[in-house]
Amino acid sequence: MHRFYCPDIATTLTLGEEDSKHCVKVLRMAEGDTIEVVDGNGNLYTCRITMAHPKRCAVEVLDRQVLPPHWGHRIVLGVAPTKNLDRIEWLVEKCVEMGVDRIIPLRCHNSERTVLKTERLRKIMVAAMKQSLKATLPQLDEMTPVAQVLAEPFDGTRCIAYCDEQLPREQRHTLAGVYQPGKDIMVLIGPEGDFSTDEVQTAVAGGFVPVTLGESRLRTETAGMMSVAAIHALDSKREV
Numbered sequence: 001m002h003r004f005y006c007p008d009i010a011t012t013l014t015l016g017e018e019d020s021k022h023c024v025k026v027l028r029m030a031e032g033d034t035i036e037v038v039d040g041n042g043n044l045y046t047c048r049i050t051m052a053h054p055k056r057c058a059v060e061v062l063d064r065q066v067l068p069p070h071w072g073h074r075i076v077l078g079v080a081p082t083k084n085l086d087r088i089e090w091l092v093e094k095c096v097e098m099g100v101d102r103i104i105p106l107r108c109h110n111s112e113r114t115v116l117k118t119e120r121l122r123k124i125m126v127a128a129m130k131q132s133l134k135a136t137l138p139q140l141d142e143m144t145p146v147a148q149v150l151a152e153p154f155d156g157t158r159c160i161a162y163c164d165e166q167l168p169r170e171q172r173h174t175l176a177g178v179y180q181p182g183k184d185i186m187v188l189i190g191p192e193g194d195f196s197t198d199e200v201q202t203a204v205a206g207g208f209v210p211v212t213l214g215e216s217r218l219r220t221e222t223a224g225m226m227s228v229a230a231i232h233a234l235d236s237k238r239e240v
Contacts, residue, residue, distance in 0.1 A: 001046075002027060003036040003130045005137075009045055013059055020057035023049075035059070038130065040137030042068050067135040071099050071235055074156065074184040078104040078149050079224045080191035083112040091221040092121050092140075095228045096128035102139040106146045110193030116143045146195070149188065150203050156184025160208040161227065162195045163217055171204070172212040175227060181234045187211075187227045192220055 004019040006012070015023060015037070023029050031052050037045045037059070044067050047059035077100055081088040092103060105116050118140055129137050159178060179185055188195075188203070195203075204210055213223055213230075 001034060001036050002029070003038065003133070005040060005126050005130060006037050007039050007041070009037045009039055009047075009059070010043070010061070010064075013061070015057040015059070017055050021054050023057050024052045024054040034062070038067075038135040040126075040129070040135070042066055042136045044135045065135075069099060069101065069134070069136050071232065073182055074101045075099065075228060075231055076102045076104065076154070076184075076186040077224055077228060078106050078144075078146075078186065078188040080106040080108045080111050080146075080189065080220060081113045081116050081143070082192060082220050085113075087219070087221040088113075088116075089121065089124055091224045093124050093128045094225050096125050096134075096138055097132040098225075098228050098232055099132075099134070100138050100228055102141070104141045104149055105143045106149060106188065106190075107143050108146045108191050109196040109199060111191045112193070113191075114143070118142060146188070146199055147202070150199075150206050150208070154184070154186050156186060158186045158188075158203075158208045159211045160188045160190075160195065160200060160203040161211050161213055161223060162190055162200050172210045175211045175213060175230050176234060178209050178211055179231060179234055181237065185231060187231075189220055189224045189227065 004015055004023060006015050029049060031049050033049050035047050037047050044065045045061050046063040047061055049057060050060050051058035077095060107114055122140055125137060125140060157178060213226055
């Protein structure tokens with residue numbers, strides 16, 4: 001069954017213009033056909049098309065299911081956007097597919113990208129949510145200074161991954177060794193030039209746990225995806 005996204009479907013009973021066009025003109029769906037609609041807040045609606053208009057496709061709701069995130073806790077990824085925009089778009093898409101609650105684009109001392117237009121990223125997130133059969137759209141923050149995130153209260157484990165060789169390597173733990181499966185977690189990934197020494201020291205002083213993601217030097221987007229994948233893998237092991 002084809003799935004669409006409309007955050008206010010329960011009140012408007014009408015798909016947005018873009019989804020209406022895709023439904024009626026591209027997929028050639030007609031009155032009486034059944035579709036699925038998610039609102040991004042964890043609700044999945046089974047709907048019947050009542051007016052197949054290419055700009056405002058109207059529906060009636062036949063059924064509603066609540067589909068909370070399957071991992072059952074908060075996963076927050078803070079990551080400095082890469083200079084190459086395609087890489088951060090790829091990262092956001094894959095993290096939404098795997099499952100994440102919030103993505104924070106970080107502005108750091110060594111950031112090569114300090115401005116980020118989030119409109120396209122949100123569209124990618126919506127597509128990834130639908131493709132992976134989820135009903136909850138993760139929160140996407142605007143570009144945020146890393147100092148602001150370091151000072152933000154968070155009731156869970158907070159980790160910062162870095163490669164800075166000037167800082168004692170023995171201080172770092174593995175992500176698997178720090179993470180408690182099923183518990184809220186925030187992981188920060190720095191820019192291509194890494195976090196500055198001051199940023200790491202401030203994070204550690206504020207309660208962030210310094211972590212390593214292995215012996216290889218990873219690209220920013222690889223480190224971000226690896227972090228989220230590792231969290232889900234550890235959660236799966238707990239459930240066995």
